[in-house]
Amino acid sequence: MASKETKQRGRPRSFDRETALEQAMRSFWEQGYEATSISDLTRTMGIGAPSLYAAFGDKRALFDEVVAAYGRRHGGFIDRAVAEEPTARQGVGRALREAAVEYTLPGRPRGCLVISAALNTTPASAEVAASLREMRRSNIGQIESRIRADIVSGELPADTDASALAHYVGAVIQGMSQQARDGADRAMLADIASLAMRAWPETAEAGEGEETAEEAGETHGDPAADGGAPHPRRATLAHPAP
Amino acid sequence: MASKETKQRGRPRSFDRETALEQAMRSFWEQGYEATSISDLTRTMGIGAPSLYAAFGDKRALFDEVVAAYGRRHGGFIDRAVAEEPTARQGVGRALREAAVEYTLPGRPRGCLVISAALNTTPASAEVAASLREMRRSNIGQIESRIRADIVSGELPADTDASALAHYVGAVIQGMSQQARDGADRAMLADIASLAMRAWPETAEAGEGEETAEEAGETHGDPAADGGAPHPRRATLAHPAP
DNA sequence: TGATTTATATATCGCTCGCTACAGAAAAAC
DNA sequence: GTTTTTCTGTAGCGAGCGATATATAAATCA
Structure with missing residues (x-):
């Protein structure tokens, strides 16, 4: 399923299926399922309607595939x-x-x-x-x-x-x-x-210091997500300060 | 605008405008603007398309009127x-x-x-x-x-x-x-x-923990004017009040 | 070289969309 | 009554919808 094992017989597909799926994802992501028309999709995917239907089934099946890919890559x-x-x-x-x-x-x-x-x-x-x-x-x-x-x-x-x-x-x-x-x-x-x-319940008893504002690490390396509390932490009795 | 002052000349409207607007509100509220078709509206409002257009303008104007009424009655x-x-x-x-x-x-x-x-x-x-x-x-x-x-x-x-x-x-x-x-x-x-x-910031000075979860319990009926106020704490010590 | 298989491009299909022309119906004005 | 004004029902407009029939193009197999 993931790789082409044998040479296909007929005329080869003229577009990259993954790239087309990515473009479809963009469209559905921006406009939503119903507001995205087949015409929108064929334009952004750069293919004709028959190619779309041959490669992905119908609009619903294409959307399902988009959702699955979205879950894998972003969700x-x-x-x-x-x-x-x-x-x-x-x-x-x-x-x-x-x-x-x-x-x-x-x-x-x-x-x-x-x-x-x-x-x-x-x-x-x-x-x-x-x-x-x-x-x-x-x-x-x-x-x-x-x-x-x-x-x-x-x-x-x-x-x-x-x-x-x-x-x-x-x-x-x-x-x-x-x-x-x-x-x-x-x-x-x-x-x-x-x-x-800040609405999160306090740790039950002798908690270990949970510094919630600590680095989350592997996201996207963007420093904007400092996560540090810009607001004064609410007074707590049981919560050990970092 | 609110009352008819003089008798209108032609054939009177055969439906109640307010009731029809209410039904239109239901449809838009449930399905959203675009997903609600004129056909949906004429069915739920119980009128024909020409009556709808005569009474409310077009779909957009009807929606605007619905939103205004919604703001007055519910929002x-x-x-x-x-x-x-x-x-x-x-x-x-x-x-x-x-x-x-x-x-x-x-x-x-x-x-x-x-x-x-x-x-x-x-x-x-x-x-x-x-x-x-x-x-x-x-x-x-x-x-x-x-x-x-x-x-x-x-x-x-x-x-x-x-x-x-x-x-x-x-x-x-x-x-x-x-x-x-x-x-x-x-x-x-x-x-x-x-x-x-529970994420709400503590009061500037005045004391003790706010028990923010003080039971909204009653829910229905009259959302009491004082409902939810844990305890009246308006005076502030830190800053002069106007 | 055909013959076969698959993909693409053009040109639709039937259907619904928002909207309206038109003619008949129901009221007031004369 | 007749005229005038306004509303309503039928029927349909052009446009866009999702989806396809058909014919041509491009590959492999013989």
Whole structure:
């Protein structure tokens, strides 16, 4: 599937399938599923309609493939941050900081495709909308699971409402995506992310110093995502200062 | 404009204009501007296309009228909360709590029309999208102004970033609207609102921890004027109040 | 060299979009 | 009554939608 093993028989394709898919992603990302017409796609992909249908099926199948590629290339940072960091707090903090960067990278559409590409849909596209909604639900579920693990381990207080906290994080991320599309710059999104983390529950007991403002590392090397709290940290009794 | 003074000359209108406008609002609110067709509108409004155009102009003008009516009947609660409560904190807290109720009222579309009705748009509807975006910007500006006033009065710390805090609130509200449309119930939205307020900066001087999660519990019925105010703390010690 | 296979370019298809011309219907004005 | 004014129902406009039929172009296989 990934490589051509034998020489194909007929006339070879005159365009690069991956490049065309990338262009389709741009269009769907910017305008959304329904607002992007086949005519838009053929123009930006640089191919004719029959080539599009031969290579990708129909509009819906092309979109599905775009969403899959998006998840692989751009959308995975949240799950990755939550899975890789040692605590839920650090994972979510890093996810929010990285979202501020990802959602404002120059040269690509603002915000998140999964969040914004199928919001105002006709009944004809109800399935597409439901598909993206399910992905959003799944993302929040991932966060909730990570939070629950920290409750079990004692990192978070036993009475922490994992579902509510995860949905709060999801709402903030969706809000950040919309703010990015509405024109907020990267620094503003970083401020929102930083503020949002102030709502995070205190560590249960003898926490180890969680410096949430520490380097998230491997994102995109952009220093704008300092993540440091521009606002005075709220007074806490149990939280050891870094 | 509000009343008919003289008897009109020709054949009288066979439908109630306000009722028709209400139905149009429902359609736009549910599906968004572009995804709602004239055919949808004439069906739900119960009138023919020529009657629609005679009474409201074109689709764009009808939508503008819908948005104006929406602002009057449903959308004003944020500005009202922020304007009426004695502090920005109480105002925003009440606004978030009321959003949880407003965005999940049974028998009407979920979420906020201004937030969600023109998100995936073709270039043909760029003006509509820009118009709603400007309203969102204005709402955040209102919140920012209220926060700034509390900084001046000393209610909030002098180093509070009013713009960032206002944009955070805006992002949370937009996230709540999307969550509502994604199926979150009222209790979940109330939890998100409660969590979001934990990020609010401490009062400049006056004492003790704010128990920001002070139960918005009641939800329905009258969103009490004092609802949510943990304790009246208007006096500030650090700065002279006007 | 054909013959076969696959891709592309042109020119649509049926359908829905926002919108309107036109003629008939229902009221006030005369 | 007749005239005038306004609204409503039918029917259809040009344009764009997603998707294709057809014919030609470019490759491999024999």
